Amino acid sequence: MIDSKTRIKARRRAVENPSDVAAMFEAEWPPLNREQLVKFRRSVRRGIVMKDLRIPTYLVRRLNRFVAAMQHRGARYRKTETWTAVAPNGQSVAFPLNDFASTQFKSLVEKYDSFYERTLIDFVTSRIRPGEVFVDVGANLGYVSAFIAKAGAVVFAIEIQRDLIPLIEQVATVNDLDHLRAIHAGASSQAGLSMMPRIEANTGTRLEGQPFYVNYRDPRSLIDDFVPVITLDDAFLEAALLPKVVKIDVEGHEIDVLKGARGIIAAARTTFVVEYHAHLLHVYRRRPSDLIDCFDLDRWSMFQLTDDGLRPLDGMDDIRPDEHDPNPKLVFVPRTA
Known part of the structure; x- marks a missing residue:
């Protein structure tokens, strides 16, 4: 810095x-x-x-x-066709509309009566100041990343799907978001290579974590791609890059991402927003209690992010179903913050 x-x-x-x-x-x-x-x-x-x-x-x-x-x-x-989303605070962001993934995402957004991910975006923008670092793990085509960058943050959008990286770069370019950077990688508990199927980009593709997957770690496979995997500690533990906020939305892989952020968690200067996919934890042989184990609740406060604000939680059993959000967003805030 x-x-x-x-x-x-x-x-x-x-x-x-x-x-x-x-x-x-x-x-x-x-x-x-x-x-x-x-x-x-x-x-x-x-x-x-x-x-x-x-x-x-x-x-x-x-x-x-x-x-x-x-x-x-x-x-x-800049020649790409776009559609525009306008945040409740009046900020507008243009998004590409030129392939299956981008049109699919637009359809997803249109299913919501009010602004898509409004609660999440409002929460993050209230926690971050211009120039501070926001890490978006599982950025998809950069929807949340773009609104946070629009607020002045330095944004690293981490996405495993190769076909989505140009879409994130398009978002950054057409909106003049110079501090929004796309990173083609997965995040996990250790660095290396993982695999994902070679399919058209979509909103739910994830790293292959099953040890019984038929083509797992077989370089001869023609139906899979190898994806570089990083840990958040390796990438962002340096003082100049230490994130103010980390958002994690990785389809059941959230616990492994947190295990790769032990140093950042120990520094206790970062707020984590974790989309909790209880029905997918088994894919990575994880249990709900493993998520709690990533944080010392004597040093961290745990909340569920709702449309009405932060609701304090004492444990995983306190999470309530949300009709507007099938995958609850859990927020971990260092008590010193």
């Missing part, structure tokens, strides 16, 4: 000595938003015009390649 104090000091040096190009670059590189990008490009042009200033060649080359990449991505993705 860029040290703001370092930038302030560099900016002061650049003002005091306009010919100090090193200070100018230190104050402005890397750009953190589009406004800073425009300013930095102006500074580079200024440095090139001033013959006595030596502009690092790698910076000019990197900047030009970045601009070209953004133009290429825009040309590829």
